[in-house]
Amino acid sequence: MPMMPVTDSMFLLVETREHPMHVGGLQLFRKPEGAGPDYLSTLRHDLLENSNVRSIFRRRPAKPVNTLGHVAWSDDSELDLDYHFRHSALPQPGRIRELLELTSRWHSTLLDRHRPLWEIHLVEGLQDGRFAMYSKIHHALLDGVSALRHLQNTLSEDPDARDCPPPWGSRAPQRARPARNPRSLFSTAGSSLSQLAGLAPAAARVANEAVREQRLTLPLQAPKTMLNVPIGGARRFAAQSWPLERVRAIATASGASRNDVVLAMCSGALRDYLIEQRALPDAPLIAMVPVSLRGKSDAREASGNNIGALLCNLGTDQSDPAARLAVIQRSMRDGKRIFKELTPLQTLLLSGVNVAALGASPIPGFVGHTPPPFNVVISNVPGPRKQMYWNGAQLDGVYPASVLLDGQALNITLTSNGDNLDFGITGCRRSVPHLQRILTHLDTALSELEAATK
Template structure:
């Protein structure tokens, strides 16, 4: 094993808080259409070729330096003898091979912990879908990649050319020699100086936030969210549901209402949550609050970035309002005010002040805390930019990318979506014990979009 640098605190935190009930990996389910002329041995031959590919990003060799004690949360080590057959597995669906069977299998895999004695990732190549497509389910620990960097890494392995048969494996990279992101690392003293300058600005930044929140009353604050059936202690088992919607439908609503596409997505989720909780006889009187992750990465990052660089913005979902247009207006104002505040701060200040929004989650492992306190927010809703055009992987057409995310105690539901060409692909992760009939939320999302179309036409 080769020694590696210390972990950033933002990365080690995800190892420290992980328990059996709270696996801390991000995942994704990708659906592919086999290339024309693919024979019966297509997938087994593809797997064998990928196994022999020596192109591997260094991040996929990392494991905790000492998995059995606290020191393992402080530094990485580099596994120089990685067992690729353990990490890359070939599986088949039970008959009849419907999407239902695929999602059930994904649910089971997403609820199991990664082995800390090995690099923290798994990739499953899945055959047996009844329409002759195949799927890949991948998961990697949040300490290694956040959702944005994981999706950018995936995009880096794809191609917009259906005839490109030299795409790297899911753990590989198209990057040639050079430093991560194509930039040479800055001297430590320059980086430290910049960090100290930004830290010095935290006090005035905190004053800005306090003024907005308490004097101007424009910001949504933590601990204002109502208690719901989603804000309970959770178990380790998961359910996963997925579906796609036309990006053009969302874009048309956004244009008609004069809001952003993400506002429309949040309004879809708000309407779906309202209908789902009414169905469960559990809708709170007060408006629910979502934590909306905001990427602090530069748009020029080419997919080689690792670690975590995410801010946290709170959004009033307006679930107390029956009219979909009223809910959309509440969401638009809440997001506009939060984004305006973030633009006045540096990335480091945003990162540190975002900690205020999520700090209460740190107490959730303490027995009794989740049941006896209000949640800082009701759920996470994340919209991650994905491919803008039709993509392929070694000749196979990419049909869908469905993110599977992390759940924490007191946060039994997560909705994450990504753009994928002409579609928006939603992945919904829920606690198997606490969120009954999870797939019903997909039906309610469809209804919510139709209601928004009617309200804004």
């Protein structure tokens, strides 16, 4: 019975009906040439015959689920793939609108803790002939970076390849983890103690940046907005793609990073959306920007959670898009510099400080009577860099669907997909009206940035 790391178990501990704690994604595919009317049913049948299941997809909370299930895992030796991998069809006329509505409904429901914590829905009936796949897995098992990395490991750059594993499978053979020797445990403990001993000078550096030089964005500096209210369990989901080249051209012209440009897109969209709702605060919005703490050389199949949290001033009090981009660029540069100077453990602890107030959000009245630690989560997750295929089907879109917390009614997550950036926007159905309008405002913000940086 393996024990859960604290970073994983907390996602189970804080989950309620109003706060499902799974990450998800919607993928769009074009069928291979010559695919017949039974293509998807045959594909599902063939995939269900595949017994190559990654261990993480057999993992479920230990019984009894209301006690041990929060701190320990057990393995399901009789995995019911037919339950987890479902075949669905869209209502007519089968537009993207119907697909997003169905995705919103699926993303609102809790996963069954008596089973491994994942579901995959194969969807047919799109009027343009494509098919979709919506998947969700509990955040205790995978974070967004892990989930995207796993997806890429099931795809191929070869359109003729027919050996791609199912979404729960793996190209790499499953191997038992080697036992950790006592010497390595002592070494790890010594390293952790050394890093903890450096917390005081690290905290002094952070305080100097934040207080004396006023260059670091800290929690509880965010204004109260219509996005920072208690939320319900129902979700809305919206998605759209933009050419990566447009973002790259703005980054080149302005000297900013592509991620800074993306944040400026989101800043402009949020400003216009809140103006439309007559709810734009005078103070600038603050975004929490998740940062992967995995090394680039880590080629292992990702699992678990290993993310930090930066806070970014979005400059929404500035009407000029170029001025907003400059504010974002400076805020992200200063935050990343501080992270770079800290050890991994210190970075994790600083990230914990940035999001600590969220831990108190379940307390009745807390969200309504305290300032938010930040206003919105904006996450840019690395995705496929080239055109990818899944058993001959061309991948057209990868749209992430993320977690919402009490007091955080909106999440914007995007990923690269070949020549595109694919945005997925998740919102509380009750608190964020006309969510799809944010897509229109993102497009406007991108055009304004192009005009401002010519």
